[in-house]
Amino acid sequence: MIQKRSIGFAAAAIIAGAATTAICFGDALGLARSAATDSEATAAAPVGTTSHPIEVLQGKPWLVPVADGPKALRGKVVVVNFWTYSCINSLRVLPYLRAWNARYGPKGLQVIGVHAPEFAFEKDPARVRRATNQLDVRYPNLPDNDYAVWRAFANQGWPGFYFIDATGKVRGYQLGEGKYDEAEQLIRKLLTETGADVSSIPLIPVEAGGIEAQADWTDLRSPEAYIGYDKAADFTSPGGFGKDAVRTYASATTLSLNQWDLAGRWSVGGEHATLNGGPGTIRFRFHARDVHLVLGGAPDGRPVRFRVTIDGRAPGSSHGTDVDAAGSGEVKEDRLYQLVRQPGAIADRTVTVEFSRPGVRAYVFTFG
Structure with a gap:
């Protein structure tokens, strides 16, 4: 392999x-x-x-x-x-x-x-x-x-x-x-x-x-960021990863550029993190026009609702193709979801994704 x-x-x-x-x-x-x-x-x-x-x-x-x-x-x-x-x-x-x-x-x-x-x-x-x-x-x-x-x-x-x-x-x-x-x-x-x-x-x-659409290379300052511990970097939740075990994570006090954290009951495996008790959140401090997140659906097959905010506010005109202006979206299948596409000036911002119930899997953030 x-x-x-x-x-x-x-x-x-x-x-x-x-x-x-x-x-x-x-x-x-x-x-x-x-x-x-x-x-x-x-x-x-x-x-x-x-x-x-x-x-x-x-x-x-x-x-x-x-x-x-x-x-x-x-x-x-x-x-x-x-x-x-x-x-x-x-x-x-x-x-x-x-x-x-x-x-x-x-x-x-x-x-x-x-x-x-x-x-x-x-x-x-x-x-x-x-x-x-x-x-x-x-x-x-x-x-x-x-x-x-x-x-x-x-x-x-x-x-x-x-x-x-x-x-x-x-x-x-x-x-x-x-x-x-x-x-x-x-x-x-x-x-x-x-x-x-x-x-x-x-x-x-x-x-x-x-x-x-082609990436905005001139304003892209965030690399791909894996959620599974095999390839993860810049994870800032206090205490670090509890590998292959369910534990309660808390948000970091602050996030610097390209740092990320989890909040809620998650189990982090080598390839992805699974939310084991809802609700739960994942945050990332990014500098890019577009934000994507590869997600997997819940085992029961029912959609998992999520809400995206940028610096604590609904994305409005900065919503991605898989999110509405209020920040609402659903994980229905295992694939890449576009959360953010900013039409205006690009700056360091924090995207927060809050999931409504357990079962969702998060694999990797990508940017454009």
């Missing part, structure tokens, strides 16, 4: 340019931050990447199959995207993958999603199918719960992109968000090599909204 670590705004540019990209990293793979040079369009594939990528893809069951079967990938230009549905970095690249699939599919491009889960709940095929439907992911997808495809490609994080030519050779690799224009130019080049004429297809900017 690959252990994973997430970095919310790593300065790792894989396609040429100076812009920062956001990446969720795989811990066990010995990753370092890497800056690309202006001379390269895309990076070479990582050392150890399979020389037979199409055959690797053909050897797995599919959630959403390739039309005419996996063997139909032979002779096509293929973009392989490693993703997981609770990762904000993975979600923010979806508009580009949809656009490329729509623009260049008739010319011989095939986009393939490889869903490699970060959390245990993301291994459930039914949940992944529901997520792909909700996220309008219509191109083929295969599950990679055992990370066999991940390892074969020597992938290093989410989102990871592999650009495969019609002969089955990996011609480019990108780790993280950003540099979509360069990626599209590579797609056009690989298609042109097959004899396809893409000159009539305009390079139109991709519009993204809602939870998929």
